Amino acid sequence: MRAAICRGIGDISVEDIDEPTPRAGEIKIKIAAVGVCHTDLSILAGHLPSPRPIVLGHEGAGVVVEVGPDVREFVAGDHVVCSIIGGCGRCRFCLTGEQPLCEETQFFTGKMLDGTTRLSQDGAPIHSLHYQASFAEYSIVPERFATKVDDEAPLDKVCGFACGVSTGIGAAMIRANVTPGSSVLVVGAGGVGCSAMLGARVKGATQIIAVDIAANKIARAKERGWATHVIDATDTDAIAAVFDLTGGHGVDYAFDAVGTSATAEVAIGATRQGGTCVIIGRADATVNASIATTHFLRHKWVTGTFGGSITPKVHIPQFVELYQQGRLDLDGLLDARYSFDQIATALDDLHHGRMTRGVIVM
Ligand SMILES: [Zn+2]
Ligand SMILES: [Zn+2]
Structure with missing residues (x-):
C-alpha cells in the first residue's frame, strides 16, 4: 500500500510499504480523507520528539475493511473517524471522565498499545503516529481510538473531529x-x-x-x-x-x-x-x-x-449531528483539498498559513 513516510527533518515522501494486518483489538481502515494538523508539521520539523521512520497523519476517517480478533464494536463496512484520544476505560482518569488524560496512552513512541510496531517496508519496521498513521491507504487503529459515525456523514468534513476541529469545538x-x-x-x-x-x-x-x-x-x-x-x-x-x-x-x-x-x-x-x-x-x-x-x-x-477534552465515542457522533443540522460550519472551515501525492504541498501550505483547514482526499 502507499504511505507517506517521514525519515528525517523536513523529509516526507509517498512510498510503497507492506500492507498491515490488524491484531487483537485492532481494526483496519481504508482511509478516505485525512486532515493535516500542526502536530504533523511539528514532528516533520523536529519540534516534537518522534522515532523515525514514521508514518504521520492523525486526522483520518474512512471505512472499516477488516477487524482483528476480540474486536467488539466494529464490523467491515462501518464508517469511522479516528481520534487522538482513546481511553483504556480502567485507569483513574478514564473512570472519572477524563479520557484525554488516560494513563495507558503513550504519545510519540510510534508504537501500538502492545508495544510493537504494525507497519513495515520489506519487513523493516516503520513507526505509526498516535496509534493511527493515517497518511496511508490503510490504517491499523485500536478500536478504542475509533468512533463509528453516520454512513451519510461526508468523511472529508468530519475527519477533523479526530483532532483539530474537536480540539477547538x-x-x-x-x-x-x-x-x-x-x-x-x-x-x-x-x-x-x-x-x-x-x-x-x-x-x-x-x-x-x-x-x-x-x-x-x-x-x-x-x-x-x-x-x-x-x-x-x-x-x-x-x-x-x-x-x-x-x-x-x-x-x-x-x-x-x-x-x-x-x-x-x-x-x-x-x-x-x-x-x-x-x-x-x-x-x-x-x-x-x-x-x-x-x-x-x-x-x-x-x-x-x-484534544478539546472530549470523550470521542460520546462527543464525535454529537458533533456529526450538529454538522448535519447545519449548526457547525465545517463546509466553510474546509478551504483546501489535496490529493495524496500533494501531501508535502499540503503541509507547506499549513506551515505558511495559506489555508484555514486542509484535507487530503485519498
Ligand atoms: Zn485510561
Ligand atoms: Zn492534531
Whole structure:
C-alpha cells in the first residue's frame, strides 16, 4: 500500500510499504480523507520528539475493511473517524471522565498499545503516529481510538473531529462550557481557533471576538459569521481593544489557539475577573509564558485542554449531528483539498498559513 513516510527533518515522501494486518483489538481502515494538523508539521520539523521512520497523519476517517480478533464494536463496512484520544476505560482518569488524560496512552513512541510496531517496508519496521498513521491507504487503529459515525456523514468534513476541529469545538463546548449570552475571545483564527468560535456559537455566545495578525484569516472569520468582531493585532493593542468591546470588563471566556507566550498573555490579560481562559495551542514543546500573578487575585481560571477534552465515542457522533443540522460550519472551515501525492504541498501550505483547514482526499 502507499504511505507517506517521514525519515528525517523536513523529509516526507509517498512510498510503497507492506500492507498491515490488524491484531487483537485492532481494526483496519481504508482511509478516505485525512486532515493535516500542526502536530504533523511539528514532528516533520523536529519540534516534537518522534522515532523515525514514521508514518504521520492523525486526522483520518474512512471505512472499516477488516477487524482483528476480540474486536467488539466494529464490523467491515462501518464508517469511522479516528481520534487522538482513546481511553483504556480502567485507569483513574478514564473512570472519572477524563479520557484525554488516560494513563495507558503513550504519545510519540510510534508504537501500538502492545508495544510493537504494525507497519513495515520489506519487513523493516516503520513507526505509526498516535496509534493511527493515517497518511496511508490503510490504517491499523485500536478500536478504542475509533468512533463509528453516520454512513451519510461526508468523511472529508468530519475527519477533523479526530483532532483539530474537536480540539477547538471541545475547548469551547466542553472544557470551558461556554454559557449562553456570554462574550468570547479567540486568539488565532486558524483551523483550531475557528473551530473554537463554532463551538462558542453552538453554546450561544453572543459576542465572539477573533484576534489574529493575518488580515485574511480574521476577514474570513467575520464573513462566515463565526466572529462578531475582529481585531488585527499587527497594528492594534489587542487587550485594550477587547476591553473597549466589552464595556471595560474583558471577556467571559478566552481561548489561545496559537500557544506562544505573547498569545497566551493576550488571552489571559483579556479575560474578565472571574472569567475562564483556556490555553489550547502549543506552538512547540518548549514555550513558556509569564503570567502576572495579579490575574489570579482577580479570580481568573486559567486552564488548558488536550484534544478539546472530549470523550470521542460520546462527543464525535454529537458533533456529526450538529454538522448535519447545519449548526457547525465545517463546509466553510474546509478551504483546501489535496490529493495524496500533494501531501508535502499540503503541509507547506499549513506551515505558511495559506489555508484555514486542509484535507487530503485519498
Ligand atoms: Zn485510561
Ligand atoms: Zn492534531
